[in-house]
Amino acid sequence: MTAPRTQRSGTGWRVRLRRDRSLLLMTLPAVLLLVVFNYVPLFGLVTAFQEYDPLIGVWYSEWAGLYQFERLFADPLFWGALTNTLYLSFVQLVLFFPIPIALALLLNSVLSTRVKNFIQSVVYLPHFFSWVLAITIFQQMLGGAGALNQFLRSNDLATWDVMTNPDTFALLVTAQVIWKEAGWGIIVFLAALAAINTDLYEAAAADGAGRWRRLWHITLPGLRGVIVLMLVLRLGNALTVGFEQLLIQRDAVGHDTADVLDTFSFYYGIATGDYSYGAAAGLFKSVISLLMIWGANKLAHAFGEDGLYRR
Amino acid sequence: MGIELNRRRFLGITASVAGIAAAEGLLTACGGGGGQRAVGANGEALKAALPDYVPSALLKPDIPSVAGGPDVLTDPGFLTYPSNRVATVSGVPGNGGRYSAVTPLWGTVPPADNQFYQAMNKALGVTLDMKPADGNNYATIVPTMTAAKKLPDWIQLPLWWGSSFNLGGLAGTQLADLTPYLAGDKVKKYPNLAALPTGAWRAGAWGDKLYGIPTSSTGFSIAGTTFYRRDIFEAKGITADQVKSAEDLMNLGKELTDPKAGVWAFDDVYRYIYTHFGAPLKWRVDNGKLVHVYETEEWLAAVDWCYRLAKSGYMHPDALAGDNANAGTRFYGGKTLIGGGGLGTWNLADHLSGTAANPNYRRGAFDVFAADGKSKPVVYMGEGARMHSFLNINLKPEQIEELLAVANYLAAPYGSVEYTLVNFGVEGVHHTVDNGVLRATEAGQKEVQATTYPFLASPGSIVQNLGADQVTKDYTAWQAANVKALTKPVFWSMNVSMPQAQSTADAAQQVEDTLKDCYHGKKTVDDVKAAVASWKSGGGDRLKQWMTENVLDKFGTGQ
Numbered sequence: 082m083t084a085p086r087t088q089r090s091g092t093g094w095r096v097r098l099r100r101d102r103s104l105l106l107m108t109l110p111a112v113l114l115l116v117v118f119n120y121v122p123l124f125g126l127v128t129a130f131q132e133y134d135p136l137i138g139v140w141y142s143e144w145a146g147l148y149q150f151e152r153l154f155a156d157p158l159f160w161g162a163l164t165n166t167l168y169l170s171f172v173q174l175v176l177f178f179p180i181p182i183a184l185a186l187l188l189n190s191v192l193s194t195r196v197k198n199f200i201q202s203v204v205y206l207p208h209f210f211s212w213v214l215a216i217t218i219f220q221q222m223l224g225g226a227g228a229l230n231q232f233l234r235s236n237d238l239a240t241w242d243v244m245t246n247p248d249t250f251a252l253l254v255t256a257q258v259i260w261k262e263a264g265w266g267i268i269v270f271l272a273a274l275a276a277i278n279t280d281l282y283e284a285a286a287a288d289g290a291g292r293w294r295r296l297w298h299i300t301l302p303g304l305r306g307v308i309v310l311m312l313v314l315r316l317g318n319a320l321t322v323g324f325e326q327l328l329i330q331r332d333a334v335g336h337d338t339a340d341v342l343d344t345f346s347f348y349y350g351i352a353t354g355d356y357s358y359g360a361a362a363g364l365f366k367s368v369i370s371l372l373m374i375w376g377a378n379k380l381a382h383a384f385g386e387d388g389l390y391r392r
Numbered sequence: 393m394g395i396e397l398n399r400r401r402f403l404g405i406t407a408s409v410a411g412i413a414a415a416e417g418l419l420t421a422c423g424g425g426g427g428q429r430a431v432g433a434n435g436e437a438l439k440a441a442l443p444d445y446v447p448s449a450l451l452k453p454d455i456p457s458v459a460g461g462p463d464v465l466t467d468p469g470f471l472t473y474p475s476n477r478v479a480t481v482s483g484v485p486g487n488g489g490r491y492s493a494v495t496p497l498w499g500t501v502p503p504a505d506n507q508f509y510q511a512m513n514k515a516l517g518v519t520l521d522m523k524p525a526d527g528n529n530y531a532t533i534v535p536t537m538t539a540a541k542k543l544p545d546w547i548q549l550p551l552w553w554g555s556s557f558n559l560g561g562l563a564g565t566q567l568a569d570l571t572p573y574l575a576g577d578k579v580k581k582y583p584n585l586a587a588l589p590t591g592a593w594r595a596g597a598w599g600d601k602l603y604g605i606p607t608s609s610t611g612f613s614i615a616g617t618t619f620y621r622r623d624i625f626e627a628k629g630i631t632a633d634q635v636k637s638a639e640d641l642m643n644l645g646k647e648l649t650d651p652k653a654g655v656w657a658f659d660d661v662y663r664y665i666y667t668h669f670g671a672p673l674k675w676r677v678d679n680g681k682l683v684h685v686y687e688t689e690e691w692l693a694a695v696d697w698c699y700r701l702a703k704s705g706y707m708h709p710d711a712l713a714g715d716n717a718n719a720g721t722r723f724y725g726g727k728t729l730i731g732g733g734g735l736g737t738w739n740l741a742d743h744l745s746g747t748a749a750n751p752n753y754r755r756g757a758f759d760v761f762a763a764d765g766k767s768k769p770v771v772y773m774g775e776g777a778r779m780h781s782f783l784n785i786n787l788k789p790e791q792i793e794e795l796l797a798v799a800n801y802l803a804a805p806y807g808s809v810e811y812t813l814v815n816f817g818v819e820g821v822h823h824t825v826d827n828g829v830l831r832a833t834e835a836g837q838k839e840v841q842a843t844t845y846p847f848l849a850s851p852g853s854i855v856q857n858l859g860a861d862q863v864t865k866d867y868t869a870w871q872a873a874n875v876k877a878l879t880k881p882v883f884w885s886m887n888v889s890m891p892q893a894q895s896t897a898d899a900a901q902q903v904e905d906t907l908k909d910c911y912h913g914k915k916t917v918d919d920v921k922a923a924v925a926s927w928k929s930g931g932g933d934r935l936k937q938w939m940t941e942n943v944l945d946k947f948g949t950g951q
Binding site: 225230231337 | 708709716718909
């Protein structure tokens with residue numbers, strides 16, 4: 082975390098090119114993929130300023146200027162989707178974000194590698210399930226005709242509406258995210274934990290520091306860089322709160338509860354052939370996300386952390 | 393057609409919207425080149441372009457068709473595969489031309505240049521380069537071809553894409569006008585094409601000209617109906633004809649629902665039941681004025697009934713949670729006993745899935761009824777064919793004639809020599825005949841994908857479920873019993889092409905969303921009314937005005 086800065090001046094770019102050529106070659110495929118799949122499609126943003134018609138293509142579609150944005154900002158459904166997005170994002174930040182860190186610390190304190198590996202496998206397996214499967218499992222367990230409610234019914238108890246209650250939908254969605262992604266999220270923290278010099282713990286223990294003091298003074302400071310990095314990334318992605326997960330459950334709680342910016346673009350743009358409108362909503366989201374990631378990064382730098390990159 | 397409809401599950405999300413639009417033949421239009429939008433519809437002049445109808449008398453079905461009103465005819469039923477194969481085409485239709493063809497395929501793409509393709513090319517006398525494309529992504533593959541103006545020589549395009557894809561804009565700019573080759577008695581040169589019903593040709597026409605060659609055409613075209621578990625009903629001593637009104641149906645809910653046993657009477661039924669209340673499919677004309685379905689009292693009554701159903705406790709909780717994907721499983725497992733669905737589900741595959749869950753499984757459908765129990769039962773017709781194939785506008789006249797001759801071969805009737813080759817391949821290589829039943833060999837399973845050639849041209853629909861005669865008998869009997877209820881909706885098969893703003897209003901996503909929330913019990917009828925009010929001011933009224941001025945006043949109702 083505190084490695085010395087690399088020497089930048091002195092060596093010419095030709096020398097550096099020759100020195101790093103195998104590394105550069107190795108990154109080339111990734112760069113190519115990035116260009117082809119992330120940068121070239123950026124051109125499609127032009128449709129947000131058109132009345133795009135897929136039959137005649139981008140070149141011939143009518144130019145509409147800012148018309149789609151005027152429509153967008155006058156649309157109460159759009160503002161509803163934005164509110165839902167921010168709300169879900171906030172709930173997930175508070176309830177989900179600390180969990181992988183806590184899990185990683187917990188796992189790190191388990192001494193037996195066997196037990197550790199077993200727990201780790203179990204908790205990150207759900208990551209590989211698709212959302213369809215994950216939600217089906219929730220539905221089978223907690224749905225109106227699921228295991229829990231059928232049990233309650235057979236014992237003449239009141240049933241509990243978990244899956245279709247709009248009021249608690251944010252908690253349900255977050256619970257699903259925790260179940261599915263928390264295990265996967267610990268990987269980066271475990272790696273950071275492994276990078277902490279064990280001598281520090283030994284020295285602290287020798288000085289009489291207990292478990293909590295070691296956690297507070299060694300482990301957490303060691304993780305701080307990574308936590309801040311993850312937080313910056315999370316804030317940058319604040320407007321992305323899951324597409325499939327909400328798409329699948331949209332009918333369960335109603336469109337005005339479940340619509341986020343991504344599903345809004347889909348239903349009110351793509352699904353009705355109103356592509357330009359969807360593109361405008363998508364572009365708005367990207368611009369705000371960019372601003373947020375930039376702001377969060379600034380904040381990280383202000384606190385003396387690396388953030389996304391080192392200044 | 394049932395299979396492909398089922399497999400476009402992802403598109404099912406939009407199907408509720410596109411479904412109505414397509415069923416009524418409303419298609420958004422955008423223009424050919426240069427950003428110009430072509431708008432319009434089919435009118436009276438189309439009659440001169442339509443091919444003559446010369447039904448084929450080659451084969452006697454086991455269960456003959458029953459005629460209803462104009463353009464209405466039930467599908468004939470077959471209980472065995474005809475052993476006496478008749479040839480309907482003499483010689484080879486082609487002159488050795490080479491063409492590319494793209495069709496959607498829901499399944500594994502067969503190896504290129506396989507024995508089946510070779511046998512087909514030999515029989516057709518042309519080299520057709522078949523390029524099956526992934527059916528699930530077909531709606532995204534095709535626009536890349538149209539935008540680049542690189543359509544193949546022959547392509548299959550479904551009507552059901554509705555407002556998200558505009559066929560009217562391609563007609564005449566990228567797709568060839570077939571009117572000069574097929575209008576009136578010219579079609580008699582191609583007897584198997586002449587045997588396709590007129591309504592199917594009408595559905596492939598834009599601006600009074602013929603463009604599409606119909607596939608899976610039918611004289612009994614309705615979107616779907618309300619099904620029930622006949623085996624379970626019979627075991628409980630309930631017969632379907634007890635249901636004569638909406639309240640009769642609701643009352644079944646009490647009798648059949650048993651939550652402790654995990655059984656609820658109903659799955660979703662709204663989509664195929666709202667017209668029973670007297671609501672139009674989408675439009676109707678009252679005293680010369682156009683009225684949208686959302687503006688009618690009858691529709692609100694239907695929505696109210698569905699809301700009460702959702703709140704009654706007779707609907708399966710998973711259905712209320714919007715889990716449509718497992719509706720089939722619930723029905724097979726006897727967890728739901730009544731549910732709406734497309735007619736394409738009533739077939740052999742359904743029978744096999746159902747009997748796997750319960751050996752007594754038997755699907756039944758309620759006869760179309762009027763909600764009040766007194767009015768004349770009405771169900772609105774869709775197009776005579778929902779998928780058509782099209783020829784590229786760049787083909788020369790003699791090439792078009794060659795491909796139409798090939799289409800004539802592909803449209804040969806059920807049980808003919810040609811039909812057998814197109815659908816089952818070569819005997820001994822792709823199939824064997826075992827006691828009158830055709831069984832696919834391994835090569836047949838791999839190479840003869842049932843939908844490859846039939847998506848370019850196929851004979852009129854028939855009902856056959858070899859090995860499950862009960863299904864064929866039940867389904868044909870139901871069609872015959874309901875044939876009189878089939879009614880043409882306003883603007884039937886007029887293929888209206890409208891500007892983008894109108895098509896967005898036509899899709900009415902917000903109303904459809906609120907409506908769905910309402911028949912799942914999450915929104916009230918008043919919420920739906922509010923959504924309709926905001927839809928009207930946000931484009932709905934303009935849509936109505938546009939439809940009145942550009943379609944009703946110019947072309948009439950098409951009924």
